[in-house]
Amino acid sequence: MAHTVPATLHPSLSSRVLDMPDNRIVAIADLARHDSSVIRLWIGEGDLPTPAFIKRAASHALESDETRYSYSQGLPELRRALADYHHRHWAVDIDPARFCVTVGGMNAVMMAMQAVLDPGDEVIMPSPAWPNSKQVIEVLGGVNVPVAFDFHDDGAIELALEKVFAAVTERTKVIFINSPSNPTGWRMPPEDMIRLRDFARERGIWILADEVYNHFVYDDTGPAPSFLSICPPEDRLLVTNTFSKNWCMTGWRVGWLVFPAGLDQLFARLCQYNTTGVATFLQHACITALDEGDDFIREMVSRCQASRDILVAGLAELDNVTVFTPQGTFYLFFRIHGLTGSSLDMARRVLDEARVGVAPGSAFGRRAMTTCASALPSSRSWHAIPWSGWCPS
Numbered sequence: 001m002a003h004t005v006p007a008t009l010h011p012s013l014s015s016r017v018l019d020m021p022d023n024r025i026v027a028i029a030d031l032a033r034h035d036s037s038v039i040r041l042w043i044g045e046g047d048l049p050t051p052a053f054i055k056r057a058a059s060h061a062l063e064s065d066e067t068r069y070s071y072s073q074g075l076p077e078l079r080r081a082l083a084d085y086h087h088r089h090w091a092v093d094i095d096p097a098r099f100c101v102t103v104g105g106m107n108a109v110m111m112a113m114q115a116v117l118d119p120g121d122e123v124i125m126p127s128p129a130w131p132n133s134k135q136v137i138e139v140l141g142g143v144n145v146p147v148a149f150d151f152h153d154d155g156a157i158e159l160a161l162e163k164v165f166a167a168v169t170e171r172t173k174v175i176f177i178n179s180p181s182n183p184t185g186w187r188m189p190p191e192d193m194i195r196l197r198d199f200a201r202e203r204g205i206w207i208l209a210d211e212v213y214n215h216f217v218y219d220d221t222g223p224a225p226s227f228l229s230i231c232p233p234e235d236r237l238l239v240t241n242t243f244s245k246n247w248c249m250t251g252w253r254v255g256w257l258v259f260p261a262g263l264d265q266l267f268a269r270l271c272q273y274n275t276t277g278v279a280t281f282l283q284h285a286c287i288t289a290l291d292e293g294d295d296f297i298r299e300m301v302s303r304c305q306a307s308r309d310i311l312v313a314g315l316a317e318l319d320n321v322t323v324f325t326p327q328g329t330f331y332l333f334f335r336i337h338g339l340t341g342s343s344l345d346m347a348r349r350v351l352d353e354a355r356v357g358v359a360p361g362s363a364f365g366r367r368a369m370t371t372c373a374s375a376l377p378s379s380r381s382w383h384a385i386p387w388s389g390w391c392p393s
Contacts, residue, residue, distance in 0.1 A: 185326020
């Protein structure tokens with residue numbers, strides 16, 4: 001993007017920001033974002049509107065003049081509701097003082113990284129991965145160290161912990177785990193979570209667990225395991241989450257962060273200096289989402305499972321497509337054999353010719369995708385589908 005900056009301003013801008021690549025998911029979405037003829041499978045956003053009971057709660061709070069500054073870390077009653085929510089779904093007891101409310105999951109990841117990274121620190125990240133997480137590291141002066149998933153011809157996806165451990169250096173500060181994973185749908189096995197916890201604990205490394213998609217699993221076992229269930233309050237663990245996915249609140253921009261005991265003042269300051277807190281009336285609506293929204297979550301997951309099954313079955317019938325059946329999330333990662341050109345070119349072609357918007361695989365990490373392609377010589381084009389944007393009626 002540096003070439004679009006006026007020459008007189010270029011030398012005085014941050015080189016880290018100037019070097020940021022365009023987000024290729026957004027690049028495709030912006031080509032037809034408001035075209036109603038397009039089936040929108042490019043961005044992780046549900047097709048349902050925010051539930052009416054949540055909107056009513058926001059409207060009531062607004063009419064009640066809940067519009068003033070509040071606690072930077074979040075309303076005490078919202079942090080209590082978050083503690084109750086975690087206890088209900090993961091049987092963990094978390095002090096409400098360990099939560100801070102953020103402006104979406106992106107702000108939660110940003111503040112988590114701000115809290116622990118110094119320039120030059122390394123963050124190990126299984127890849128392909130959500131591009132925003134990688135860019136946060138680089139904006140803060142850290143170094144992203146991708147470790148590629150193993151993609152098998154039978155459609156399985158694995159993360160070899162030995163590769164993660166081998167990537168650790170004296171500069172490693174954080175191991176970032178998004179499980180269930182965007183865009184692969186991979187889910188970390190509970191025994192690997194314990195191994196990773198023990199490894200990180202022994203070496204004084206932080207685990208940053210992005211657990212946004214914990215409810216979106218399809219094997220009737222309930223939500224995916226949380227690192228909060230296996231880590232005591234004093235461990236170097238940061239957990240990020242958001243209201244966006246579970247309750248179709250993507251545009252509301254509210255999330256949360258769980259941090260170790262004793263860091264409440266540090267994160268209160270970070271909240272103050274980042275955003276000065278989240279809109280008060282929105283926080284009241286989030287309390288309602290937590291307290292009354294479990295049935296809606298179950299409905300969302302059921303719809304997504306039906307969509308996953310249809311898409312996996314349909315793509316599996318194509319001879320030139322390998323489907324990696326997701327264990328969680330609402331993303332489908334697949335590769336197409338025998339194509340020339342980039343995945344970005346192919347995404348544009350699918351949009352133009354079929355009126356379907358998909359995310360190009362290269363958006364999730366070129367280095368990791370190169371590794372995957374070299375391991376699978378017939379692979380030429382990778383794509384991701386967030387199928388939450390399309391559900392069968």
